[in-house]
Amino acid sequence: xxxxxxxxxxxxxxxxxxxxxxxxxxxxxxxxxxxxxxxxxxxxxxxxxxxxxxxxxxxxxxxxxxxxxxxxxxxxxxxxxxxxxxxxxxxxxxxxxxxxxxxxxxxxxxxxxxxxxxxxxxxxxxxxxxxxxxxxxxxxxxxxxxxxxxxxxxxxxxxxxxxxxxxxxxxxxxxxxxxxxxxxxxxxxxxxxxxxxxxxxxxxxxxxxxxxxxxxxxxxxxxxxxxxxxxxxxxxxxxxxxxxxxxxxxxxxxxxxxxxxxxxxxxxxxxxxxxxxxxxxxxxxxxxxxxxxxxxxxxxxxxxxxxxxxxxxxxxxxx
Amino acid sequence: xxxxxxxxxxxxxxxxxxxxxxxxxxxxxxxxxxxxxxxxxxxxxxxxxxxxxxxxxxxxxxxxxxxxxxxxxxxxxxxxxxxxxxxxxxxxxxxxxxxxxxxxxxxxxxxxxxxxxxxxxxxxxxxxxxxxxxxxxxxxxxxxxxxxxxxxxxxxxxxxxxxxxxxxxxxxxxxxxxxxxxxxxxxxxxxxxxxxxxxxxxxxxxxxxxxxxxxxxxxxxxxxxxxxxxxxxxxxxxxxxxxxxxxxxxxxxxxxxxxxxxxxxxxxxxxxxxxxxxxxxxxxxxxxxxxxxxxxxxxxxxxxxxxxxxxxxxxxxxxxxxxxxxx
Ligand code: SF4
Ligand code: SF4
Ligand code: FES
Numbered sequence: 141x142x143x144x145x146x147x148x149x150x151x152x153x154x155x156x157x158x159x160x161x162x163x164x165x166x167x168x169x170x171x172x173x174x175x176x177x178x179x180x181x182x183x184x185x186x187x188x189x190x191x192x193x194x195x196x197x198x199x200x201x202x203x204x205x206x207x208x209x210x211x212x213x214x215x216x217x218x219x220x221x222x223x224x225x226x227x228x229x230x231x232x233x234x235x236x237x238x239x240x241x242x243x244x245x246x247x248x249x250x251x252x253x254x255x256x257x258x259x260x261x262x263x264x265x266x267x268x269x270x271x272x273x274x275x276x277x278x279x280x281x282x283x284x285x286x287x288x289x290x291x292x293x294x295x296x297x298x299x300x301x302x303x304x305x306x307x308x309x310x311x312x313x314x315x316x317x318x319x320x321x322x323x324x325x326x327x328x329x330x331x332x333x334x335x336x337x338x339x340x341x342x343x344x345x346x347x348x349x350x351x352x353x354x355x356x357x358x359x360x361x362x363x364x365x366x367x368x369x370x371x372x373x374x375x376x377x378x379x380x381x382x383x384x385x386x387x388x389x390x391x392x393x394x395x396x397x398x399x400x401x402x403x404x405x406x407x408x409x410x411x412x413x414x415x416x417x418x419x420x421x422x423x424x425x426x427x428x429x430x431x432x433x434x435x436x437x438x439x440x441x442x443x444x445x446x447x448x449x450x451x452x453x454x455x456x457x458x459x
Numbered sequence: 460x461x462x463x464x465x466x467x468x469x470x471x472x473x474x475x476x477x478x479x480x481x482x483x484x485x486x487x488x489x490x491x492x493x494x495x496x497x498x499x500x501x502x503x504x505x506x507x508x509x510x511x512x513x514x515x516x517x518x519x520x521x522x523x524x525x526x527x528x529x530x531x532x533x534x535x536x537x538x539x540x541x542x543x544x545x546x547x548x549x550x551x552x553x554x555x556x557x558x559x560x561x562x563x564x565x566x567x568x569x570x571x572x573x574x575x576x577x578x579x580x581x582x583x584x585x586x587x588x589x590x591x592x593x594x595x596x597x598x599x600x601x602x603x604x605x606x607x608x609x610x611x612x613x614x615x616x617x618x619x620x621x622x623x624x625x626x627x628x629x630x631x632x633x634x635x636x637x638x639x640x641x642x643x644x645x646x647x648x649x650x651x652x653x654x655x656x657x658x659x660x661x662x663x664x665x666x667x668x669x670x671x672x673x674x675x676x677x678x679x680x681x682x683x684x685x686x687x688x689x690x691x692x693x694x695x696x697x698x699x700x701x702x703x704x705x706x707x708x709x710x711x712x713x714x715x716x717x718x719x720x721x722x723x724x725x726x727x728x729x730x731x732x733x734x735x736x737x738x739x740x741x742x743x744x745x746x747x748x749x750x751x752x753x754x755x756x757x758x759x760x761x762x763x764x765x766x767x768x769x770x771x772x773x774x775x776x777x778x779x780x781x782x783x784x785x786x
Contacts, residue, residue: 182768
């Protein structure tokens with residue numbers, strides 16, 4: 141298999157309030173032989189809030205981030221659902237609107253950059269599943285998770301709005317298959333199925349399949365593809381707390397021993413706020429919530445210290 | 460060519476409840492052979508015609524235009540007359556489909572719900588054109604193609620309520636107007652002939668019922684059978700508030716604006732400072748218990764350790780020259 145190499149866009153959260161996410165991502169990548177080049181020049185993606193205030197600025201800043209991945213001639217790798225969506229949305233808007241692209245490029249030219257549209261953007265979850273491969277991952281498991289019921293919490297921005305993700309992937313696929321698509325272009329269903337980030341938001345399966353590959357038992361519960369409420373935490377805490385609480389209790393009531401999420405923002409709500417949320421819901425809540433690479437790392441036998449488990453607020457008491 | 464009809468044997472677990480006679484809802488299961496061209500509405504019809512004449516649901520146009528036939532299948536909001544059944548079998552990888560009304564807590568009978576809250580909130584955003592127009596005008600009011608284009612897809616809404624009953628913010632906050640309502644407010648705000656933009660913006664900017672309480676889950680965009688993209692219109696309403704100088708100084712607006720300040724200073728977001736800036740010095744105190752828990756776990760970066768983006772000068776320049784919006 142070709143060597144895997146990405147330009148890692150960390151986003152802000154992994155550099156600040158979830159240092160364990162960056163630690164565990166680096167540890168897992170190292171173990172699997174995936175090379176990551178840190179995009180230290182990148183700025184915040186605006187987290188879906190900056191665009192409410194200044195849409196154009198948000199486009200320019202996100203385009204600038206992609207420029208740095210393009211300079212490395214690498215696909216950009218994200219480790220946050222919201223970063224993934226904001227970056228892909230920017231990309232799709234610029235790639236489909238020459239006029240907008242040139243307006244943005246006019247600004248970027250002031251700092252000597254040009255957005256070309258040559259780098260694709262992938263979330264770590266899908267890089268592991270599609271590029272590295274679940275079968276290969278399964279072979280690396282040294283500490284199977286077979287005593288555990290793991291609740292997959294997908295987070296909104298990796299699965300919705302599906303058409304944005306699908307449009308982006310269709311282009312990645314076209315690039316993979318080559319110009320004109322060759323023989324394979326005639327069977328797009330099969331091609332699309334190879335790309336797990338084309339999953340259906342009403343029935344996402346990637347994270348569940350990954351849990352099974354690590355020999356854990358994935359929990360079947362209704363809230364897995366629902367919203368944690370993060371983006372209304374400050375302005376509408378009651379709404380946010382109820383959404384977080386409903387999902388956590390749903391997982392608990394379906395016998396989850398732990399939860400796993402590919403999004404650090406979901407993680408912040410699910411892990412850090414359990415105490416506050418329990419008050420809102422009138423029930424005790426205590427559930428370890430792992431970042432995706434923390435879960436993978438445990439199964440790969442990586443030292444819990446390297447996975448930063450001590451930074452999780454809800455005690456990870458089984459290691 | 461074979462004329463044999465290919466069918467699949469499917470099971471439909473169907474929500475049943477009659478508010479007049481039933482104390483609790485229950486599920487009834489129907490099995491049938493389903494052809495690959497059959498729509499969910501065909502199944503609803505067949506349940507009524509072949510199994511139980513008392514089964515109730517709404518439908519009218521059968522052309523995806525009246526918005527009355529919406530239900531949920533395995534949690535996915537669908538327009539019954541537009542949604543193919545085999546496609547659902549494929550999506551969910553199962554031969555058993557769960558048919559439910561859009562909102563169980565509003566059920567009148569089986570698939571029929573009381574949409575009063577939807578219509579009341581709809582009305583509250585003035586879903587009509589306000590303009591001073593002569594009773595006997597001498598010429599028509601012209602709208603250029605570009606001006607019509609500015610409505611984006613907002614005009615296509617058929618008020619089916621799919622987005623509204625899929626919205627988790629509506630589910631937990633009964634005041635919240637909801638996605639279809641915001642899409643409608645945008646639709647008339649974007650109309651060059653309309654004069655009530657300010658009023659609508661004042662309505663939708665309120666905390667609680669207004670746009671700031673959207674959790675940005677994109678359920679509405681996903682649920683809409685007409686590609687109206689309600690969350691996209693919510694973003695546009697946010698933008699209009701700032702552009703029109705109608706954004707109030709509150710935790711939500713400061714939260715959005717705070718991103719710009721923080722990015723200008725560090726490239727990255729100063730998460731702790733953003734909370735303080737948004738909440739104010741007193742409001743921020745309510746986050747103290749979480750802040751302490753985070754501090755103990757090494758999850759808080761001290762101001763002097765705040766990471767900065769490399770080439771921060773570029774970011775500063777871009778913010779200076781690209782940002783036109785004032786607050
Ligand atoms: S994005 Fe906002 S309006 Fe749309 S469904 Fe989610 S909370 Fe509701
Ligand atoms: S915006 Fe779409 S989903 Fe919502 S009511 Fe209108 S047509 Fe239905
Ligand atoms: S019956 Fe009118 S939209 Fe389905």
